[in-house]
Amino acid sequence: MNFSFTEEQLMLRDLARKFAENEMRPLLREYENQRRTPKSLVKKLADIGFLGAHLPKEYGGSALDYLSAAIIWEELSKVSWTMALGTLGHAVLSGTILMKVATSEQKEQYLAPLCRGELMFATATVEPNAGSDPGAIECKAILKGDHWLLNGTKNFVTGGGLADYVLVLAQTDRKLGVKGMVLLLVDSKTAGISLEDVRLVGGRTSNIVNLAFSDCRVPAGNLIGKVGRGLHGAFHGIDTARVFIAAGALGMAQGCLDASIKYAQERTQFGKAIGGFQLVQEVIARMAAEIEPLRWQLYYAADLKDQGKPHGKELSSAKWLASELAVKAAAEAIRLHGAYGCTDEYDLEHHYRDAVLSTILGGTTEMHKLMIGRELLGINAIN
Secondary structure, eight states: OOOSOOHHHHHHHHHHHHHIIIIIHHHHHHHHHHTOOOTHHHHHHHHTTOTTTTSOGGGTOOOOOHHHHHHHHHHHHHHHHHHHHHHHHHHHHHHHHHHHHSOHHHIIIIIHHHHTTSOOEEEEOOBTTBSSOGGGOOOEEEEETTEEEEEEEEEEEETTTTOSEEEEEEESOGGGGGGGEEEEEEETTOTTEEEEEOOOSSOTTSOEEEEEEEEEEEEGGGEESOTTOHHHHHHHHHHHHHHHHHHHHHHHHHHHHHHHHHHHHHOEETTEEGGGSHHHHHHHHHHHHHHHHHHHHHHHHHHHHHTTOOOHHHHHHHHHHHHHHHHHHHHHHHHHHGGGGGSTTSSHHHHHHHHHHHTTTTSOHHHHHHHHHHHHHSOOSOO
16 A cells, blocks of 8 residues: 555646646636636646546547546646636546547547547536436437437536537436436537526536527437446446546645635734634644545545446545535635635635535535445445
């Protein structure tokens, strides 16, 4: 068991830290206020190998292990997790799906330009009546000769308004349940697609929309994977997204800790730095003590994933606890900063808003608790 980073991982961490400070931070306030995604960062992330960090080299990725990718994602998220989500999240979710289940021809056509930063993708799974329960998906896909006819609605699609293509999870036959599902790659310019912007409490730089499909004709060759294996294909991406979310949550929590340490050393009250007060030290000490073991929990889960070993319980634990810690750390940091913590002069208020989203994306806290319980007890709490 090795608890030390390799030289390459240290280099990646430093490069990610510099990118976050030099490329992301200068854009943060402007793009947050305008609720826009800085698309210019997509190509810059591609150029340094971060966009397709975990994707195969043969298609332009960096082929890094998931532990190394998690190190990068955490560093970027210290400045803004949802800016990272908006600019490289599509490579995490959609890119993983394409890597795992697309044909060689499809990978060459779509995955390679994704890694180069030339195409953006989104993945649409959630619906008004189907969130944690994928079996309730109603979006309908009917094969008609050389094309699929797609009808339905998808909610909370990250990057859906920026994507060149959208991976849509749809049902071919409700009687078959999850065994009737397909993944279709839909060109965003297809006739019959409409979108509606969604204004969430956080995620201001990640472009989240609702999509509606009305008699959309999708070429039969745009089936990704096999009929009946759509949900299985989607889960490949969701599993990797959970690593990204957990790493992002840790990045936000660490960012709040770093800001709190700096502020406590510089801010004076009653004639001394507030870091000299025992209650302030207790807040900072507890933050640090809670972040560090969760970081190693995530690294352990990522390492298991790299080895191809079962890692569901370990990753669910990391995602659940890290996302809730991010909310807690942001709230504590804001209290420590007082009214200043509520302004956009500091990172804390946007970390707080974004941290709330991390508890929901990639599976709610409650779903992860149930998945852990199912693995430990061998009893499924959901019929």
